[in-house]
Amino acid sequence: MEKSIIRFLKLWLVQVAAILIIITGCGKNSQHKTEIEFWTLQLTPEFTNYFNDLIKRYEKSHPFVSIKWVDIPYDGAVQKLMASIAAHNAPDVINLSSDFLTKFYNINSLMKLNSLLSPEEVNSYLPNAFSYGVFKKDTVALPWYLNPYALIYNKAMFKQAGFTDKDVPTTFDEMSTFARVFKNRTGKFAFFLNIGKDSFLPMILESEGVHMLSPDGKRAAFNTPEAVAIVDKWVSLFREGYLPRESITSSQTSIIEPYMSGMVASVFTGPVFLTRVQSNSPGIYNVTGVAPALTGKTGKSELAVMSIAIMASTKHPRESLDFALYVTNAQNQLAFSKIVLTFPSVREALKDSLFTIDDKSPIGHARYIGAKDVLTGIRLRTYFTHPDFDKLKDSFDEAIQSACLGKMGTEQALNKAAQEWDKVLSGNSQ
Amino acid sequence: MIVRPTKFPASESKNLIAFFFLLPALAALTLFSFCPMAYIFLLGMQRYNPVQGGTFIGFQNYLNLFRDTNFWWTLLNSIIYIAVTPVLIILSLCVAMIIREKIKGRKIFRTIYFLPVVTPIVITGIAWRWLLNEDVGLLNFLIVKSGISAHSVHWLTQYPVNLISVMGVTIWRGIGYYMVIFLAGLMGIPKELEEASIIDGASWFQRTLHITVPLLKPSITLVFIISSISAIKVFTEIYIILPGAPIQNKTLVAYMYQTAFEHFDLGYASALGVVLFLFTLVFSYMNMKLLERGSAP
Numbered sequence: 001m002e003k004s005i006i007r008f009l010k011l012w013l014v015q016v017a018a019i020l021i022i023i024t025g026c027g028k029n030s031q032h033k034t035e036i037e038f039w040t041l042q043l044t045p046e047f048t049n050y051f052n053d054l055i056k057r058y059e060k061s062h063p064f065v066s067i068k069w070v071d072i073p074y075d076g077a078v079q080k081l082m083a084s085i086a087a088h089n090a091p092d093v094i095n096l097s098s099d100f101l102t103k104f105y106n107i108n109s110l111m112k113l114n115s116l117l118s119p120e121e122v123n124s125y126l127p128n129a130f131s132y133g134v135f136k137k138d139t140v141a142l143p144w145y146l147n148p149y150a151l152i153y154n155k156a157m158f159k160q161a162g163f164t165d166k167d168v169p170t171t172f173d174e175m176s177t178f179a180r181v182f183k184n185r186t187g188k189f190a191f192f193l194n195i196g197k198d199s200f201l202p203m204i205l206e207s208e209g210v211h212m213l214s215p216d217g218k219r220a221a222f223n224t225p226e227a228v229a230i231v232d233k234w235v236s237l238f239r240e241g242y243l244p245r246e247s248i249t250s251s252q253t254s255i256i257e258p259y260m261s262g263m264v265a266s267v268f269t270g271p272v273f274l275t276r277v278q279s280n281s282p283g284i285y286n287v288t289g290v291a292p293a294l295t296g297k298t299g300k301s302e303l304a305v306m307s308i309a310i311m312a313s314t315k316h317p318r319e320s321l322d323f324a325l326y327v328t329n330a331q332n333q334l335a336f337s338k339i340v341l342t343f344p345s346v347r348e349a350l351k352d353s354l355f356t357i358d359d360k361s362p363i364g365h366a367r368y369i370g371a372k373d374v375l376t377g378i379r380l381r382t383y384f385t386h387p388d389f390d391k392l393k394d395s396f397d398e399a400i401q402s403a404c405l406g407k408m409g410t411e412q413a414l415n416k417a418a419q420e421w422d423k424v425l426s427g428n429s430q
Numbered sequence: 431m432i433v434r435p436t437k438f439p440a441s442e443s444k445n446l447i448a449f450f451f452l453l454p455a456l457a458a459l460t461l462f463s464f465c466p467m468a469y470i471f472l473l474g475m476q477r478y479n480p481v482q483g484g485t486f487i488g489f490q491n492y493l494n495l496f497r498d499t500n501f502w503w504t505l506l507n508s509i510i511y512i513a514v515t516p517v518l519i520i521l522s523l524c525v526a527m528i529i530r531e532k533i534k535g536r537k538i539f540r541t542i543y544f545l546p547v548v549t550p551i552v553i554t555g556i557a558w559r560w561l562l563n564e565d566v567g568l569l570n571f572l573i574v575k576s577g578i579s580a581h582s583v584h585w586l587t588q589y590p591v592n593l594i595s596v597m598g599v600t601i602w603r604g605i606g607y608y609m610v611i612f613l614a615g616l617m618g619i620p621k622e623l624e625e626a627s628i629i630d631g632a633s634w635f636q637r638t639l640h641i642t643v644p645l646l647k648p649s650i651t652l653v654f655i656i657s658s659i660s661a662i663k664v665f666t667e668i669y670i671i672l673p674g675a676p677i678q679n680k681t682l683v684a685y686m687y688q689t690a691f692e693h694f695d696l697g698y699a700s701a702l703g704v705v706l707f708l709f710t711l712v713f714s715y716m717n718m719k720l721l722e723r724g725s726a727p
Contacts, residue, residue: 079691086480103694107481189565197674245564245587249674263566390692398676405587 033066034316036323037091039081041306042074050339058326065319074253078103085109085313092314093324098132098305099384101141106387110140111310116321124330128378129345132305135385141307142328143345145336148303148373149293150366152259152274153266156287161186161265168266168291172204175294176233179242182265189244192264194255195234196248196401198393200268205230206380207296213383213425220421223414232410235403248404260284268294270304271366272341278363290366293373303377305345341366343374350374388424395420467707473700484697491701501702503678504685505709507593508662511681512713514597515658518604519650525605526612527642544606551603555670558599562586562671586672589679596667603667604660608653615649616642651721655714662710682706 043051055067070091072080078100084090085107096104104110117139122130125143133141153168161182169175175191182190194200202212202222210227213220237243244258256273258264260281271290278285293301308324310317326332333344334352341363344350355371358364379385383392399417403410423429474491476484495501525543529536546554561568562585570582585595619642627637643650665683677685682702690699 078694082480082694107479109481245584249587249672251674261566388693394677394688398678401587401676405589 033064034319035066035068036093036316036320037068037070038323038327039091039094040069040071041077041095041097042071043095044071047336047339050336054327054332054335058323062319062322065323067323085311088313090311090313092311092316092320093327094309094311095144096141096307096309098307098379099389101133101307101309102135102385102387102389104309105135105138105140109312111312111314111317111320113139113142113310113321116317121325124346124348125328126345126347126350126375128303128376129305129374132303132379133307133309141309142324144306144308144328145333145340145342146303146305146345146374146377147270147272147342148370148377149268149301150271150370150373151266151268151291151294152256152271152277152362152366153289153291154259154262154264154284154287155289157186157188157262157265158289161188161190165289168289169294170292172207172294172296173233176237179237183242189242189258189264190266192244192250192255192258192267193234193247194250194252195238195243196404197250197397198252199397199400201231201234201400202381202383202396203302204234204296206382207298207300207302209296209298212381217382217386218425220418220425223411223418228411228414231400231403231414235400235410235413238404239406248401271363271370274363274366275341285362288362290362290369292369300380301373301377302380303374306342337367341370343367343370345374386425388429391424391429392421395424470700470703470707473697474704476697476700477695478697478700479694480696487697491698492705494698495701495705500677500685501682501705504680504682505705507590507678507680508664508682508706508709510590510593511597511600511661511664512658514600514604514661515654517601518608518657519653521601522605522608522653523612523646523650526609526616527638529609530613530616540609543609546603547606551666552670554603555599555667558595559586559671562595586675589675592672592675592679596664596671599667599671600661600664604657608657611649611653612646615646619645647721651718654721655717658717659710659714662706662713 038055040051051069051071055069059066077096081090081094081100081104090109101110114137122139126146129143129146130139132143133139151168155165158164158167162185163182167178169178175193179190182188205212205222205227208230210224210230211221234243238247244264246258250258252269255267255269256276259267260277262281262284274285274288274290277288295301308328310320310324314320328345330344330346330348333346334349334354336342337344337349338354343355350371355367358368383389386392396417399408399413399420402408402416403413408416420429473484475486475488477487477491478484529540529543533539562570564570564582564584564586567582567585569585573579574582584591586592623641623645624637627641632640663683664681665687668680668684669687672680677688683706686699686702686706689695689702
């Protein structure tokens with residue numbers, strides 16, 4: 001019995017010693033390497049090869065840096081990053097959408113890049129895209145890939161209704177009239193637009209020249225007769241059955257589904273979704289047309305910007321910034337745009353023939369017109385930079401839903417939302 | 431005089447061994463359940479952000495709750511949601527009793543009824559959302575085509591129809607699960623009692639009312655408590671089927687989720703959690719007392 005215990009102890013000691021040797025050995029090797037953890041938002045498995053190649057090339061040219069790439073789901077991204085910050089194991093470099101940037105800027109989690117970027121580096125990016133990463137005077141992110149808006153429409157359905165490409169609406173106002181005529185002629189929906197959940201109405205109002213916030217940003221400014229008239233057009237369209245019922249509950253990410261199923265003839269969204277139409281509904285893709293984004297009186301349209309930020313907690317700011325600049329440089333952004341219908345945020349990459357020649361295919365045409373729109377697109381919904389922007393968004397969306405469902409009039413709904421906004425903006429919300 | 435070494439009596443040493451084996455589970459429960467629960471009470475008294483930490487504000491979060499219309503609406507919806515419990519008990523008991531009989535293909539039926547339980551709610555939720563689609567959903571198509579209604583029903587947008595739609599999905603999913611519990615309970619009822627009642631001329635209804643249901647009381651109590659707690663805590667169905675509905679159409683747990691993980695107001699969300707916990711505790715206690723009283727001779 002004693003012998004077997006001694007034999008067991010010996011074996012145990014040998015195993016422990018072996019493990020210690022392995023651990024210390026590994027430690028010695030990794031002492032020289034700086035590991036940068038890089039998080040992206042839902043880009044696997046489609047772009048796994050792109051990122052593996054990107055990282056391989058970087059590591060080859062930077063032998064003392066290793067990149068640990070982690071792709072996280074978009075829906076749980078904020079929660080995951082928040083938890084990692086609280087647990088002191090946040091990544092070094094992270095891909096964030098513009099609303100996520102706001103959240104993390106407002107809790108001081110992002111590294112300020114002002115003094116670290118040279119004027120040449122700043123100027124290499126499109127100024128409108130670069131401004132999305134600037135809060136007050138702090139630059140906290142580099143713009144990465146861009147998504148302008150476009151009107152994606154089904155030419156066959158348009159033809160059935162007696163319309164041609166020349167009849168495609170160019171403004172929101174024209175679309176509100178067109179939607180009625182189209183449905184009266186065909187019994188089908190002309191257009192899908194989120195007006196309740198993730199509402200586009202604030203974007204429409206801003207594009208029409210009606211501001212959501214007062215100039216000092218301390219009060220809501222959308223409860224005016226002019227705003228009521230614009231919003232009421234869309235609320236009436238919904239109430240009278242000219243917009244699908246889903247347009248008050250659907251989220252922004254599922255906006256393309258009604259179009260892919262042939263339920264609606266057009267949709268206002270990012271051209272990036274065209275690749276999904278191409279793979280999931282090739283029949284509809286073959287009859288798809290793409291027109292520039294609908295706008296209001298001002299002619300302004302919005303831009304969706306994906307950014308690369310560096311966490312304030314990083315222990316390797318220099319290496320992290322170098323990697324962020326590498327990911328967002330012209331060569332790598334152009335390579336990325338070739339495999340997905342997004343637009344680069346650097347001037348140099350936009351000069352490529354990929355964006356200057358229109359091959360007349362839906363994707364090629366979307367690239368051609370989108371490359372022009374990304375030069376002028378701006379942040380119309382400026383309230384998205386407010387720390388409590390999600391409370392503002394929710395209260396507006398819910399007020400519009402109430403109006404659409406007939407629980408209150410449009411004016412009353414906008415007044416109610418404005419009251420909620422004033423509370424949030426003054427910091428008195430619960 | 432011989433002094434014997436003191437020994438634990440046999441029953442006490444048995445207890446010690448039992449406690450020894452229970453210790454790891456108790457430690458895990460304390461660490462992962464009781465400590466976080468206690469921490470929630472502390473968080474409920476703070477304005478808390480996971481990154482910047484918290485500031486103590488006493489009972490301010492609880493006072494805010496009373497002024498918050500979203501809280502009252504979602505609490506009301508959670509209470510309404512408990513209505514799935516009696517429906518679930520009746521339906522799953524009926525199914526269990528039918529399936530217990532030696533009917534042809536009962537194994538297939540048992541599998542069919544249990545299928546929704548083992549299918550991930552995300553998949554079934556999305557499928558239901560398609561079925562309930564107000565413009566092109568199958569349900570509205572059938573309703574309009576068959577002439578039941580001239581207009582489509584607003585399953586997903588009109589309150590409280592949307593809440594009832596989700597309750598329907600919960601019932602559909604729950605029948606198979608509770609059916610299994612009732613089947614196990616039915617197996618335990620001595621055949622002799624039923625046979626004797628048949629000889630005495632009792633009808634099927636009388637047998638069910640005076641023999642089956644009273645003897646199934648422990649199973650019914652269990653199902654009542656489990657299903658009502660699940661109903662109060664319902665979240666996934668709401669999250670999948672009514673993603674864009676106003677918060678006042680949703681339940682307390684959905685509101686708690688929005689407050690905690692979308693608005694990151696963890697202090698207020700914790701206060702909501704404490705209220706939900708107390709509500710569930712009181713409700714379950716009352717249930718048990720009520721059912722105990724009902725079973726007393």
